[in-house]
Amino acid sequence: MKANALRKPLINTAVVLVFFIVLLSISIANPATTALGSFGLIILAGLRALQLFVGLSIALIFCLAFLFAIFFGAVALANPDTAARMYGEFRQTLAAWLGEIIPACKKKTQQHVNLEPMRQELKQELQADLAAIQTQLHATRELLGGKIEQLSHRIDVLETMTTQMANTGEVEALSKEVKGAVASLAGIEGAVNSMKVCVEQTAQQILQMSPEKVLGDVPERLRTLEQHQPKVIDITPLEKDIAVMQQELASVREKADKVLLAAAPETVLVQEPVLVVAEPEQVAAQQVEVQTGSAEEEHRILSYFDNHADKQRFIELADAALEKGLNHKQVIDYLVRGLGQQKGKIISSHPSLIKDYIKSCRRND
Structure with a gap:
């Protein structure tokens, strides 16, 4: 508070001191001048300073106008729409700035403006707009109410039809039966696929097995020995081994034939039968088994x-x-x-x- 109170006296004192210092400097520079001449010189210097200020202000205004013209022209070359928009905003800003400065420079004039007609006009316009909006809202409300009633009626009809068609318990029972049938079908397909893979592997193993591969070069060696007529050698153990190997080969083929016959009916239920190329001995064994099975007339489930x-x-x-x-x-x-x-x-x-x-x-x- 004290600083604000002392500010104005200090400023006045500084102005007075500056005035006397200028007056003293002018008097010392021209000893022949009197006091009135010094005052005249001071007034003349003030007028020249004012003239310089006015000239600089006018020059500054023209320079700014020229710079803004160059700027807006460059922007217009790139994008005329942007230049027009920027020029409009600049005019609005300049008008607002001048509108704040010019009334402050003018004298205040008290003018009585009658705003009552304008207020009544605005009130009537607002009432008309509100009436139109209320009318639209009322019509929209009635339309929505009618649509809601129609939808409610449709929902009631659908609920009635659903109740008449089937109960919830029946639908659940049917869905459970369908799920069970799908699960059993998936299990059957998995079993058939696994059995098909086993049958294919067994068939490949049977096709790969042959007396030549099992016996190797034993027949050739026997013929060579017969040609050279070596000493009499007891080949009974070798013949026994060959007989045992042939029996094992025959048993493997019989097992494979049984697997093929057992898998054939089940694979027919799901997919087309798998064609397996077999040797004539396998075909004969299958025909014998089919004939014996038909003769006995015993179903395969009874064999378990x-x-x-x-x-x-x-x-x-x-x-x-x-x-x-x-x-x-x-x-x-x-x-x-x-x-x-x-x-x-x-x-x-x-x-x-x-x-x-x-x-x-x-x-x-």
Whole structure:
């Protein structure tokens, strides 16, 4: 507060000191001049300073105008739209700046302006706009209300139709049955694919095995020995080994033929049969097995039961299930319950054989 209070007296004192110092310097520079002459020189210097200030101001204004003209011209060469926009903003800024300076330089004049007509006009315009907006809102509200009622009616109709078509419990039961059928089909496809791979590997091994590969150069060596007529050598052990190897080869071929026959019906259910090129001996063995199987008329599912009583029990339960008119899945469940847990695993693990057995029984009937 004290600093602000002392500021104005200090400024006045400084102005007075500067005035007297200038007056004293002019008097010393021209000893012949009087005091009034010194005052005249001071006034003349002030007028010259004012003239210099006005001239510099006018020159500055023209220089700025020339520089702005060069700038806007360069921008217009690159992009006329940008130059026009910048020039408009510059004019607005300059007008706002001059609008703040010019009223401050002019004398304040008190003028009474009557704003009541303008206020009434603005009020009427606002009321008209509000009325139009309210009308649009009312129409939009009625339209939305009608659409909501239509949608509610459609939803009620759809709910009624859904209730009439099927209950939730029936839909869930059907979905569970479909999922179970898909899972069983996936299991059957996996089993068939694995069996197909095993059959192909066995067939390749059988095709690769031949008496020449097994015996090697033994026949050639025997012929060489016969030609040279060496000493009598007991080749009985060698013949026994050859006989044993031939028996093993025959047993391997028989096992492969059995696997091929066992896999053939199941692969037919899912995909086309795999063509395996076999030797004439394999074809003959397969024909013999098919003939013996047809002669015995025993289904392959019965070969999984070691006891004859279990086979009879299976046949009786299957006949009873067919007499009741059960479907494939119900027959399997009935057989599993009738044979017990241990024997029931055979039934549950071979659904395709059970299906084939049921078809054969129905054909025989």
